[in-house]
Amino acid sequence: MDWNLLITQLLNGVQLGLLLFLLAAGLTLIFGIMDFINLSHGSFYMIGAYFCGTIAAKSGSFLLGIIGGMAGVFMVGALVEWLIARKLYRSDHLDHVLVTFGLILIFDTSVHMIWGASGMAIPLPPFLDGQFTLGSLELPLYRLVIIAAGLLVAAFLYVLVSKTRLGMLIRAGASNRVMVEALGVNINRLFLVVFALGAMLAGLAGMLIAPITEASIGMGNDIIIIAFVVVIIGGIGSIKGAFYAALIMGLLDTLSRSYLDDVMKLFMTADYAETAAPALSAMLVYILMAAVLAFRPQGLFPPAGAK
């Protein structure tokens, strides 16, 4: 057993999991509190990356790119809620899906028109670009930065949701929306803030991944499906559930990519194992979701009192 490799892969899995968490946190709140299916949540992930890249290139500072990008995506999120989503909360899920799918096309085409088809490379500042060495363990420093940022956001959300008045309303909204409304809470403002906050977190995830994979059109559409799976496994509306489910998914995906082919070689030819392993590891997350839906349809950590 190569322990260095195992530790590296565990950290890689945690890093992927935390990125998924950033996406899923907003998604689960919007889904849980407003009962709104937002397929275009991945578009916030994409425009976050493009905003950050543009600001970083103009100002020469990656950090400024992140801050400006987050503010920018927050505004776009608020705008989408105010102009479009707000009018749809009372219609059924099919309308949500249709409208937000249309939004995806609009966002993708806008990005194509503004930034072109070729995608955008975002260079890392030199102090983030190095390697972190501990004994014989060597990791890209930036991956650790993503882990740190993800944990920081998780802690921030924990405090926000469990210690503040806004968080109390969010929790109440996730458990029983009608009651919150009946108690005279300004539900419009609450929804606006939650929607924009969710968009901002998705945007942050996009900014963090872009220096690794580049920003590209449709980058959010690839990952949003997995984020939905995270939401379902974690329990709709539950931040805590999204956190654990995202970590489980990240680890499952990374570890299966690393070790599944070796395991499968034990009982089939190397050729088959090499081809089948990546296909199976891509499927594993869905198999897990099916299992959760079969045995615990409300998810692993549903919000208290949710039906």
Next chain:
Amino acid sequence: MLAKTIRTALFASALTVSSLAHAESVKIGFITTLTTPAAVIGEDMKNSVELALEHLDHKMGGRDVELIMEDDGFKPDVGKQKADKLVKQDNVDFVAGFIWSHVLLASANSVLKADKFLISANAGPSKIAGKRCHKNFFSTSWQNDQTPMAMGEHLNKQGVQSLYIMAPNYAAGKDMVAGVEKTFNGEVKGKDLTKWGADAQLDFSAELAKARSSGADALFVFYPGKAGGAFIKQYQQAGLRDEMPLYTVFTVDSIGLPKFQQGKLEGVLGSKMTQQWSPDMDNPANQKFVADYLKKHDKYPSFYGAQAYDSIMLIASAVKAVGGKLDDQDAVRAALKAADFASVRGKYTYGNNHMPIQNFYLREVVADADGRWTTKIVDTVYENHQDPYAADCTM
């Protein structure tokens, strides 16, 4: 009432226009990827096809040329639909293009069963070079295995003892792996085939960690399009450059280089790859192609573009040879097989399976006189190389 009359008139005139066009012009359908991030490749091919038509003055053998571009959306099923549409609805004479081997494999029958000519401007899957070879199929690129085979030879020459291999999990990825394994004499310490398609895997952290712990001398990868950029960045971020030199095929080229230069990824300078063409090749056709492309688009064309340009020039040479009479299929086929045109890679010939027999070179990433990053030929690895599947083709 008035609206109806106008509509009828418009419809009638549209009919006349299209039937006139049909009577006079040579129709070429070109299938490539114009959406998804892989559209950067498709755009380069489109630019090159348009440049070729400009150089031909939009005429072939005295007839006008009608070009119909179609987008395969990076999906085999969509590619097949577009191929069906081109041969049935548009009744084109030639179907050209195809970046992706899996898209070509899915679409080939639609074109060949309809008795049309199919010209691949990039994809070269082993099946079409071997058992499924067809009299009406021609390639202006290469068979997938050849370029990595040349790389395997180069690795032997460099004294590389062991290798770690990474490629996407689809038809061409497997051919590339097979190709380098065919010629590389050392030990393959491990390989990874990663998820491919519109939702391809772009984060290679797990695979790079495995490569590092395998202790191989060198890393060989095939990642075309945007995955190539993502891979190069992560390779650099992982700090593998000093431990495990990187050898690539179809990964580093003028699609990615301007972006690498913008992102200051200096690590890519000096990296080596094998290829049948390079922008610095010293022949009149290539100089004209590269210079005009540079002038028009302010960047170098890629090998995809060079092959797309050649595909149009090959068709033009055949149409000219038969004097524009495309009804005589045998004559057109013989003219295509002669490859009697000024290819931007220099003269090549066709083997029995209609794959080019051509040279393969070692290219290096350098900065040109203006400081623009590009590739330069530094060595010839193979002369007049034929792909290994030609023997399986019974033509």
